[in-house]
Amino acid sequence: MSTNGIAAAVTRALTGVVNPVTGKDVVAGGQVADLEVDDAGRARFVFALRKGDPGTLVRQARAAAEGVDGVSGVKVSVQLPQTATGEASAEMPSGAAAAPRRGRGAPAGTVPGQPHQTGLQPGSVPAPTPRPGILSGVARIVAVSSGKGGVGKSMVATNVAAHAAARGLATGLLDADIYGPNIPVMFGEERRPSVTGAKGSEMIVPLEAHGVRLMSLGFLLEREQPAIMRGPLIAGILKQFMEQVSWGRLDLMVVDMPPGTGDAQLSLVQTVELDGALMVSTPQKVATGDVRRGVKMFERVNTRVLGIVENMCGFRIPGSGEVVDLFGRGGGEDLASELSVPFLGRIPLDLAVREAGDAGTPTVISAPSSPAGRSLAEITDRILESLERLPPRK
Numbered sequence: 001m002s003t004n005g006i007a008a009a010v011t012r013a014l015t016g017v018v019n020p021v022t023g024k025d026v027v028a029g030g031q032v033a034d035l036e037v038d039d040a041g042r043a044r045f046v047f048a049l050r051k052g053d054p055g056t057l058v059r060q061a062r063a064a065a066e067g068v069d070g071v072s073g074v075k076v077s078v079q080l081p082q083t084a085t086g087e088a089s090a091e092m093p094s095g096a097a098a099a100p101r102r103g104r105g106a107p108a109g110t111v112p113g114q115p116h117q118t119g120l121q122p123g124s125v126p127a128p129t130p131r132p133g134i135l136s137g138v139a140r141i142v143a144v145s146s147g148k149g150g151v152g153k154s155m156v157a158t159n160v161a162a163h164a165a166a167r168g169l170a171t172g173l174l175d176a177d178i179y180g181p182n183i184p185v186m187f188g189e190e191r192r193p194s195v196t197g198a199k200g201s202e203m204i205v206p207l208e209a210h211g212v213r214l215m216s217l218g219f220l221l222e223r224e225q226p227a228i229m230r231g232p233l234i235a236g237i238l239k240q241f242m243e244q245v246s247w248g249r250l251d252l253m254v255v256d257m258p259p260g261t262g263d264a265q266l267s268l269v270q271t272v273e274l275d276g277a278l279m280v281s282t283p284q285k286v287a288t289g290d291v292r293r294g295v296k297m298f299e300r301v302n303t304r305v306l307g308i309v310e311n312m313c314g315f316r317i318p319g320s321g322e323v324v325d326l327f328g329r330g331g332g333e334d335l336a337s338e339l340s341v342p343f344l345g346r347i348p349l350d351l352a353v354r355e356a357g358d359a360g361t362p363t364v365i366s367a368p369s370s371p372a373g374r375s376l377a378e379i380t381d382r383i384l385e386s387l388e389r390l391p392p393r394k
């Protein structure tokens, strides 16, 4: 069949996907745009998700397209409902959905409400030169980092990945915390990954849980076995996790980093071109020094900082409704404005998060309407939206 014929068949298949909110099929409802099929049978289209649409709609559209004869692969660019300015909730600071700071020599943008940005920081070093072709099937790569441990990096990485997957994006999560890999626990996954391929060119098959493809050293170690490793080994393992894991085609890969600004962070940016880093901070004003160092480190290696997330803000006392700012408030937001990076929102301390962790189900799935579940979903949408605006990864 010609590519035009296949494109027409994909459109027909998409008319079979009905949006339960409007009652119209997604083509008639104007939610599908820019449909193209290339010579290799790869179809791509833009899907405009609207407020209130079920997160499964994109997945249904993708499945419908994948089911068409002659289609070898499907790439959906999801356009999210506008969360910018007008509709922003009180928790969402202005500028949160603003254009992210640009790195890698891209022209500087102006962030509304913030001073004009210049491209690179003084003292920034030339972009490291990751090997081309590594993770070439992955459209976007985002690292979740911070200055310290225990601030909620893994929790944020877990929920961003799970929510993106629920939005219909093919999503992977690479646990780069070689010292304390806890992605297996957060996803309730204990199996060992299988290996495929001929001898000498074996590939590890990532496990899949809650719609996310996962790889972690935790899957390979014996239980409770400590991982004792130094710099060069870390770089080796990270590289193996990228090159020798059959991730397949992914719209988004989230990388859960170990604490600090050390070997793992530098290895990562030297191995692969990142679309950006997300920094997690607690709200104490005094505790943001580590995050500041983290932001500067990424800027020095020309990696875009997508923004700062403030975690463990206000605890609502069960039964009373009173909110106590156990760890203070506003440190992450102040730091974002000081460093002119977007502030992506705050996540309250929430029992649902701990319960989700214990149960091995991400909060956005187990308790989507809890305060933390809601803010994690909003933060993820903001991240996805800012990724939409970036140029394609090299």
Ligand SMILES: Nc1ncnc2c1ncn2[C@@H]1O[C@H](COP(=O)(O)OP(=O)(O)O)[C@@H](O)[C@H]1O
Binding pocket: 146, 148, 149, 150, 151, 152, 153, 154, 155, 156, 182, 311, 312, 313, 347, 348, 349, 350, 351, 353, 354, 357, 372
């Ligand atoms: N907002 C929150 N509310 C309740 N518990 C949280 C919250 N954020 C993180 N936690 C808990 O704090 C602990 C540390 O979080 P984790 O994501 O492992 O931190 P990191 O990866 O930065 O070391 C985990 O047990 C996690 O479930």
Ligand SMILES: [Mg+2]
Binding pocket: 153, 154, 155, 177, 180, 182, 256, 257, 258
């Ligand atoms: Mg962690």
